[in-house]
Amino acid sequence: MRLTTRAPWRRALVAWGGAAALGLSLALPAAEDAPAVGLPFEEQVQVCGACHGSDGNSQQAGTPSLAGQPELTIVNQMIYFRERLRQNEVMTPQARGLPDGEIQALAAYYHEQPVATPEGDPDPELKALGQELAAQQRCASCHQSDYRGREQMPRLAGQREDYLVAAMIAYRDRTRGGPDTTMIDVMRGVPDEDIEAMAHYLTYLHAEE
Amino acid sequence: MPMLKQHLTTAISLALGTGLTLGLAATAMADEHEPAWAQGRSSELADSPLAPHATPMTVTAEEDIPLDHIRLPDGFSAEIWAHGMPGARMMARGDDGTLFIGTRGIGRVYAVLDNDDGEKREHVIVAEGLTQPNGVAFKDGSLYVAAINRILRYDDIESHLANGGDIPEPEELTEAFGLPDDEHHGWKFLAFGPDGRLYVPVGAPCNGCEVDEDTHATIHSFEPDGSDTRVEARGVRNSVGFDFHPETGELWFTDNNQDWIGEHSPNDELNRLSESGEHFGFPFCHGIGQVDPELGEADACNGYTLPAAVMDPHSAPLGMRFYTGEMFPEEYQNAMFIARRGSWNRTLSVGYDIQVAMISEDGELAGMSPFLVGLLDPRENDFSGRPVDVLQMPDGALLVADEQNGAIYRISYETPDYVEE
Numbered sequence: 001m002r003l004t005t006r007a008p009w010r011r012a013l014v015a016w017g018g019a020a021a022l023g024l025s026l027a028l029p030a031a032e033d034a035p036a037v038g039l040p041f042e043e044q045v046q047v048c049g050a051c052h053g054s055d056g057n058s059q060q061a062g063t064p065s066l067a068g069q070p071e072l073t074i075v076n077q078m079i080y081f082r083e084r085l086r087q088n089e090v091m092t093p094q095a096r097g098l099p100d101g102e103i104q105a106l107a108a109y110y111h112e113q114p115v116a117t118p119e120g121d122p123d124p125e126l127k128a129l130g131q132e133l134a135a136q137q138r139c140a141s142c143h144q145s146d147y148r149g150r151e152q153m154p155r156l157a158g159q160r161e162d163y164l165v166a167a168m169i170a171y172r173d174r175t176r177g178g179p180d181t182t183m184i185d186v187m188r189g190v191p192d193e194d195i196e197a198m199a200h201y202l203t204y205l206h207a208e209e
Numbered sequence: 210m211p212m213l214k215q216h217l218t219t220a221i222s223l224a225l226g227t228g229l230t231l232g233l234a235a236t237a238m239a240d241e242h243e244p245a246w247a248q249g250r251s252s253e254l255a256d257s258p259l260a261p262h263a264t265p266m267t268v269t270a271e272e273d274i275p276l277d278h279i280r281l282p283d284g285f286s287a288e289i290w291a292h293g294m295p296g297a298r299m300m301a302r303g304d305d306g307t308l309f310i311g312t313r314g315i316g317r318v319y320a321v322l323d324n325d326d327g328e329k330r331e332h333v334i335v336a337e338g339l340t341q342p343n344g345v346a347f348k349d350g351s352l353y354v355a356a357i358n359r360i361l362r363y364d365d366i367e368s369h370l371a372n373g374g375d376i377p378e379p380e381e382l383t384e385a386f387g388l389p390d391d392e393h394h395g396w397k398f399l400a401f402g403p404d405g406r407l408y409v410p411v412g413a414p415c416n417g418c419e420v421d422e423d424t425h426a427t428i429h430s431f432e433p434d435g436s437d438t439r440v441e442a443r444g445v446r447n448s449v450g451f452d453f454h455p456e457t458g459e460l461w462f463t464d465n466n467q468d469w470i471g472e473h474s475p476n477d478e479l480n481r482l483s484e485s486g487e488h489f490g491f492p493f494c495h496g497i498g499q500v501d502p503e504l505g506e507a508d509a510c511n512g513y514t515l516p517a518a519v520m521d522p523h524s525a526p527l528g529m530r531f532y533t534g535e536m537f538p539e540e541y542q543n544a545m546f547i548a549r550r551g552s553w554n555r556t557l558s559v560g561y562d563i564q565v566a567m568i569s570e571d572g573e574l575a576g577m578s579p580f581l582v583g584l585l586d587p588r589e590n591d592f593s594g595r596p597v598d599v600l601q602m603p604d605g606a607l608l609v610a611d612e613q614n615g616a617i618y619r620i621s622y623e624t625p626d627y628v629e630e
Contacts, residue, residue: 072263075266075267076263076266079266079267079315083315083316083317083337083338084337084338085315085316085338085340100267100268100295103267104267137242138242138255141247141255141256142244142260151263152263179314179316179340179341181244181245181392182244182245182246183244185242185243185244185245186242186243186244187242188242190242
């Protein structure tokens with residue numbers, strides 16, 4: 001059930017039942033809700049689309065595409081941002097106060113969006129090397145053999161190359177906060193050039209589907 | 210829902226091919242890049258579909274809570290007591306009747322306010338943004354919370370809740386307790402003993418490895434302020450639930466055994482601590498005398514305490530309590546109710562239930578039988594709920610926390626009319 005009206009933050013001292021899903025809290029000081037909270041769905045998609053692309057295919061450097069991601073991947077990361085379990089200058093404030101149902105609706109929408117073909121052409125040598133390295137790292141054991149992702153494990157196929165590089169480096173260097181420590185273990189000590197090759201492979205993998 | 214079905218056929222053929230010797234067959238263990246849950250997986254199983262099931266972090270709508278799946282012995286019935294609390298795990302009850310509930314992934318501690326009217330039973334979030342605050346315990350007006358990296362104490366919490374005001378910042382007891390903060394098996398259960406001390410387990414920081422016997426794979430006890438550390442139990446791989454015998458005061462605890470050794474071994478355990486400092490065998494000896502294929506010598510089980518009872522391998526027994534209430538039939542007096550979260554590291558799922566353990570006459574062993582079942586559908590090899598803790602209410606009813614659905618069930622008993630009083 002969608003709640004259409006929201007009590008002011010400080011007055012909402014007791015959240016009943018589903019109201020806790022709004023992220024109300026007694027323990028912590030007041031925080032500003034995200035701009036998308038309470039907007040109609042179409043306007044929420046515009047807020048997200050300003051960075052992630054109107055169809056979920058990001059045209060912005062360093063910003064991931066959401067198109068084709070498993071729903072649980074998006075839901076979990078949004079909840080980590082909302083609960084401030086994953087700190088990110090941009091996304092933590094964008095998720096603050098978003099109810100579960102709104103997050104789930106956005107996740108369902110982006111999951112359905114087709115993944116766009118990446119710009120430019122792959123470097124066959126680099127791509128082959130990346131494929132080999134990704135196999136060695138057993139990336140497919142979680143992200144699926146076609147790198148389409150599954151449940152909380154994101155789709156990598158067709159993701160922006162610069163984002164994949166930055167994300168893998170951030171896991172390796174332990175600068176990407178968040179409760180999921182699996183990728184920190186996986187990326188430990190992986191050199192930059194291996195990361196670049198894997199990212200190249202994964203980005204252009206989709207182009208040949 | 211987890212995608213068990215689609216992998217079932219391949220997983221079964223894999224299991225048949227490798228049989229019971231999974232761990233023995235391959236010494237080539239996975240490399241250092243494996244995530245924590247995959248530690249110890251042999252190279253033959255690198256493509257195994259077995260992996261932990263993700264816990265939902267969103268509210269399960271009341272109509273989707275699988276109450277009608279629950280099956281209980283005659284005379285017992287289940288109702289939804291509270292819901293809407295994603296990831297609800299371990300429970301502790303305050304003196305004024307507030308139920309405090311820890312979580313893992315979502316980082317919250319919930320409080321369900323005492324209210325007999327189930328339609329409007331309210332809950333609030335008393336803490337958030339914590340790293341896996343699984344453990345909760347209550348003493349002398351204070352709520353104790355154990356997160357992976359912190360121990361916190363919220364004083365006079367029930368009066369703050371009753372006044373509807375803000376909850377003051379907790380006392381930070383992290384340094385006083387000085388516990389390790391490893392992520393792997395680092396989520397902690399908490400309970401006060403009859404001696405007034407706070408008992409805290411520290412799991413092994415690995416699937417299987419040698420550990421410092423004074424720090425890891427232990428159950429510690431402390432004075433409530435974190436002073437006077439004592440190692441109560443050693444060689445305990447990962448206990449996430451314990452309670453004290455109502456008459457003897459002995460500590461009984463569940464223990465989760467090693468993954469990837471085999472689909473059908475080692476058994477998970479229910480243990481009894483008869484003497485402070487006792488060693489229960491990890492990492493050399495598992496279950497009832499199963500020598501570890503990597504670390505154990507032939508006589509590895511000599512000198513270690515064996516379990517009081519064993520449970521299905523990988524079934525994940527967690528929260529457990531002795532029953533002392535007056536509502537349930539006499540046979541349940543001083544029996545233990547044990548919540549099993551359910552397996553992931555075997556092809557055919559087990560657990561997802563509540564077992565009841567009755568103690569033998571000599572007080573040393575226990576016999577196990579199913580109590581609450583139905584959340585596991587063996588035909589589909591799928592599950593609809595995951596019991597993680599139990600708690601006895603003053604009227605003798607039993608609360609059950611379902612982590613999968615963020616719900617608390619209340620189990621009550623009424624003598625069936627065919628039974629002569």
